[in-house]
Amino acid sequence: MANSVASIERGKLDRGLTFRERIDPARRITLLAAGAVIALVLMLLVFIAFNGVQIFTASGFSFDAIFNATWNPDSTTAQSFGILPFIAGTVGVMVVAAIIATPLSVGLAIFMAEVAPDWARSVAQPAMEVFVGIPSVVWGWLGITVLVPFLRDDLHGIGFTLGFSWFAGSIVLSLMILPTITSITFDVITSIPAELRSASVALGTTRWQTIRHVVIPAGAAGIMTAIVLGMMRAAGEALAVQMVIGNRGVMPTSLADPMSTLTSEITLDVGNTVAGEPWNQVLWTMGLVLLLMSFGFVLLVRRLGRRRALG
Amino acid sequence: MSIADPPARADAPEVTRPTVAPSSLSTSAPIKLQARGLNVYYGAKRAVRDVDLDIPANAIMSFIGPSGCGKTSILRCFDRMNDLVPGARVEGTIMLNGEDINGRDILPVEVRRRVGLVFQRPNPFPMTIYDNVAYGPRRHGTSNRAALDEIVESCLGRAALWDEVKDDYRKKSGLSLSGGQQQRLCIARTLATEPDVVLMDEPCSALDPIATLKIEELMADLRARYTIVIVTHNMQQAARVSDRTAFFTMGEDRSGYLVEVGDTSEIFTNPRERLTEDYVSGRFG
Ligand SMILES: Nc1ncnc2c1ncn2[C@@H]1O[C@H](COP(=O)(O)OP(=O)(O)O)[C@@H](O)[C@H]1O
Ligand SMILES: [Mg+2]
Numbered sequence: 001m002a003n004s005v006a007s008i009e010r011g012k013l014d015r016g017l018t019f020r021e022r023i024d025p026a027r028r029i030t031l032l033a034a035g036a037v038i039a040l041v042l043m044l045l046v047f048i049a050f051n052g053v054q055i056f057t058a059s060g061f062s063f064d065a066i067f068n069a070t071w072n073p074d075s076t077t078a079q080s081f082g083i084l085p086f087i088a089g090t091v092g093v094m095v096v097a098a099i100i101a102t103p104l105s106v107g108l109a110i111f112m113a114e115v116a117p118d119w120a121r122s123v124a125q126p127a128m129e130v131f132v133g134i135p136s137v138v139w140g141w142l143g144i145t146v147l148v149p150f151l152r153d154d155l156h157g158i159g160f161t162l163g164f165s166w167f168a169g170s171i172v173l174s175l176m177i178l179p180t181i182t183s184i185t186f187d188v189i190t191s192i193p194a195e196l197r198s199a200s201v202a203l204g205t206t207r208w209q210t211i212r213h214v215v216i217p218a219g220a221a222g223i224m225t226a227i228v229l230g231m232m233r234a235a236g237e238a239l240a241v242q243m244v245i246g247n248r249g250v251m252p253t254s255l256a257d258p259m260s261t262l263t264s265e266i267t268l269d270v271g272n273t274v275a276g277e278p279w280n281q282v283l284w285t286m287g288l289v290l291l292l293m294s295f296g297f298v299l300l301v302r303r304l305g306r307r308r309a310l311g
Numbered sequence: 312m313s314i315a316d317p318p319a320r321a322d323a324p325e326v327t328r329p330t331v332a333p334s335s336l337s338t339s340a341p342i343k344l345q346a347r348g349l350n351v352y353y354g355a356k357r358a359v360r361d362v363d364l365d366i367p368a369n370a371i372m373s374f375i376g377p378s379g380c381g382k383t384s385i386l387r388c389f390d391r392m393n394d395l396v397p398g399a400r401v402e403g404t405i406m407l408n409g410e411d412i413n414g415r416d417i418l419p420v421e422v423r424r425r426v427g428l429v430f431q432r433p434n435p436f437p438m439t440i441y442d443n444v445a446y447g448p449r450r451h452g453t454s455n456r457a458a459l460d461e462i463v464e465s466c467l468g469r470a471a472l473w474d475e476v477k478d479d480y481r482k483k484s485g486l487s488l489s490g491g492q493q494q495r496l497c498i499a500r501t502l503a504t505e506p507d508v509v510l511m512d513e514p515c516s517a518l519d520p521i522a523t524l525k526i527e528e529l530m531a532d533l534r535a536r537y538t539i540v541i542v543t544h545n546m547q548q549a550a551r552v553s554d555r556t557a558f559f560t561m562g563e564d565r566s567g568y569l570v571e572v573g574d575t576s577e578i579f580t581n582p583r584e585r586l587t588e589d590y591v592s593g594r595f596g
Contacts, residue, residue: 195430195432196434196436198392198395198430198434199435199436199497199500200436200446201392201395201423202390202423202427202430202501203427203447203450203500204421204424204425204447204451204504205447205450205451206420209450213446213449214436217437217438218437
C-alpha cells in the first residue's frame with residue numbers, strides 16, 4: 001500500500017523531468033561503465049568473428065578444408081590448413097589436466113575444510129595464494145628443465161622419446177589450475193550448512209562417511225563449477241603449455257607424443273604470417289573457435305550455478 | 312512463545328495426565344539414562360554445574376528453564392555431540408543402560424546411533440525423502456533393497472509422515488516438504504538407526520501450532536517404544552507431553568544447574584522449590 005503510493009508520487013515527479021535529470025551522476029557513471037564494457041565485448045566479438053571468417057569469405061576455403069586433420073601451412077606442394085589437431089589438442093590437454101588436478105584439488109580442499117587443524121589451514125591458504133601468483137613462464141621453465149628431461153630420460157621406455165608431450169603439457173597445466181579448483185571447492189564446501197554435518201554425525205556416522213555421503217553430494221554442482229572454471233583457465237593458457245608440449249600440428253594420439261593447442265599455435269605462428277594471407281586468416285579462425293569454446297564454458301557454469309541454487 | 316506468556320500461567324495448574332499414573336513411573340520404571348556430577352565447560356566458562364539426573368525408560372522427560380541455562384549442553388552430553396564442539400569439555404559420568412558412554416572402550420559413533428538427536432531447526436539432507444530415512448541404515452551396513460524399503464516405510468509411519476508422502480517419497484526431495492513435515496522426516500531419519508533414546512532439542516520452536524500439535528501427538532505414540540527427552544521453551548508443551556520434568560536455571564556465576572526434577576504434574580502444580588514455582592507460574596525474571 002505504502003509502496004504503491006510512493007511509486008505513484010514518484011511517477012508524478014518523474015513526468016516533469018528529462019532523462020538527464022532523472023538519472024543522478026552516480027548512476028550515470030555506472031551506466032556508462034557498464035555500457036563501455038558491453039560495447040568493448042561486443043566489438044571484440046565482432047572483430048574476431050569478422051577476421052575469423054575471412055578464410056572462408058575472402059580466401060574462399062571450404063568448411064571441410066579448415067575443419068580437417070591435416071595441418072601443413074608452409075608446404076609449397078601440399079599446403080593444408082586443417083585446425084582439428086589444435087582443437088583436439090586443446091580439449092585433450094585440458095581434459096587430462098583436469099583429470100589429474102581434480103582428485104588432488106578436491107582432496108586438498110576437503111582436507112582443508114573438514115579435517116585440517118586451524119594452523120594447517122592458516123599455512124595452506126597463503127601457500128595457495130602464492131601458488132596462484134606464480135607466472136606461467138615459471139611453470140613452463142620448470143617444465144622444460146625438470147619435467148621434460150625426467151620424462152625423456154626416465155620414462156623413455158614407455159614411449160616418451162622427446163619428453164615434450166601431451167602428458168607434459170597436462171601435468172604443467174594441472175599444477176596451474178590446482179589452486180583455482182582447490183580454492184573454489186574450498187569455498188563451496190565451507191558454505192555447506194554445518195547442520196547437515198551435525199545431522200549426519202548425530203546418526204552415528206563417521207567423519208569420513210559424512211564427507212563422502214553428505215558433504216560431497218551437497219557440494220557436487222559447486223565442485224563441477226570449480227572443475228569447469230579450472231578447465232577454462234587451462235584452455236586459455238598458452239605460454240607454459242607451449243614450452244613443454246612439443247608444438248606439432250598433428251592429431252593427438254598418444255600422451256607421450258608432442259602435439260599442439262589452439263593457443264600455443266596462435267602465439268607461435270602469428271609473428272611468421274602476414275595479414276591477409278590464408279595462414280594468418282586461419283589463426284583468426286582458431287581464435288574464434290577458442291572464444292566460442294569459452295562461451296560454451298560460461299554457459300555450462302551458469303547452468304551448474306542454477307542447479308546449485310535449486311539445491 | 313515467551314516464558315512469561317499469560318496462557319502458560321493460566322494452564323499450568325490444570326495439568327493432569329489421566330492416562331498415566333505419574334507417581335508409579337518415578338518409582339518402578341527402569342533408569343535408561345543416568346547423569347552423575349555432570350559439568351560442561353566451554354573453555355574456562357562453566358556452562359553446566361554438578362547435574363545429577365535419572366531419566367526413566369519409556370517415558371518422556373522434558374527439560375525446561377531459561378535460555379542459556381545449559382539445556383542444550385546437557386542434551387549434547389547424552390549422545391557425545393559435545394565431542395565435536397571446539398573448546399567443550401565434559402566432566403562426570405553418563406550411564407546408558409548402566410554402561411558408561413564415555414568409557415574407554417565405547418565408540419562415540421555407537422553411542423550416537425543408540426541415542427538419536429533431533430535438532431531445533433529441521434535439517435533434512437538435500438536428497439529424497441527415502442534417502443534421508445535410509446541414510447543411517449545404509450551407513451551402518453544395510454544394503455538390501457527390501458530391508459531398506461521396509462525400514463523407510465515403517466519409520467515414516469512411526470513419524471506420522473507416511474500418509475502425506477507415500478505417493479512420491481522416492482522421488483521428492485526432503486527439502487520440498489513443509490517445516491513440520493521436515494521435522495517429522497528428521498524424526499523418521501533418527502528412528503531408522505533404531506535408537507533406544509530420542510533427544511529433541513526444542514523440536515517445535517520453528518514450527519506453527521498445527522505442526523507442533525502433530526509432533527506432540529507423535530511423541531505420545533513413540534513413548535511406548537523409546538525413551539524421549541525434549542527440551543522446550545513452551546511450558547504448556549512440557550505439561551502436555553511429558554511424564555517427568557526437569558527444571559534448570561542459572562546461578563550467580565551464570566552456570567546452569569538442576570533445580571528440581573519430578574513428575575510433570577507435581578512440578579507444575581506443587582513444586583518443592585520456590586524458583587520452580589516462580590518459573591512455571593510465569594513470575595520468573
Ligand atoms: N559452542 C559453544 N561455545 C561456547 N559457549 C557455548 C557454546 N554452546 C553454548 N555455550 C554457552 O553455554 C551456555 C549454555 O548454553 P545452552 O546449552 O545452549 O543453553 P540452553 O539450551 O539452555 O539455552 C550459554 O551461556 C552459552 O552461551
Ligand atoms: Mg538450547
